[in-house]
Amino acid sequence: MTKQLRSRGGNMDPGHALASLGVEGAAAAAHALSLPAEAYGNDLISSVDPKFLKLTKADDLIYTKFREEFPDLNIQILDPELLKSTEAKEKWRPFCNHFEGIVEDFNYGTLLRLDCQKDYTEENTIFATRIQFFAIEIARNREGYNDVVHGAGAETKQRQNQS
Incomplete structure (x- = not known):
């Protein structure tokens, strides 16, 4: 190893x-x-205010380039066709390749939530490249879409502390 x-x-x-x-x-x-991955859920974004969460050293560059290339992409609930269709892959390829040498393992596969207000489940995940995951999750954090998960995590912790 x-x-x-x-x-x-x-x-x-x-x-x-x-x-x-x-x-x-x-x-x-x-x-x-x-422990299975499901045991963790959205622990990180439910513990830290997503607006302050830094996923990579290149978050600013990733976010800027992502919104330049995909200004109207609905990141709250992703349409799998906008990530996986032949046309989508052609549009994503130059974006992803831009981060070669900038983001380690930029083209490795990872799981991405389709609906950011829901947890990781078989129905709510899609296989994406690491840079797609970073771009979409950074945008969700900065644009407030992950606030729901953070708020739910804070409420759960508060209830646990009261009991």
């Missing part, structure tokens, strides 16, 4: 990283990694 990390530009030795956590930290990390 160390060789893989180094070959992809990382220099972190995973053995050293785990050792630095200590016994309790390593046990907590192992437990967290054993």
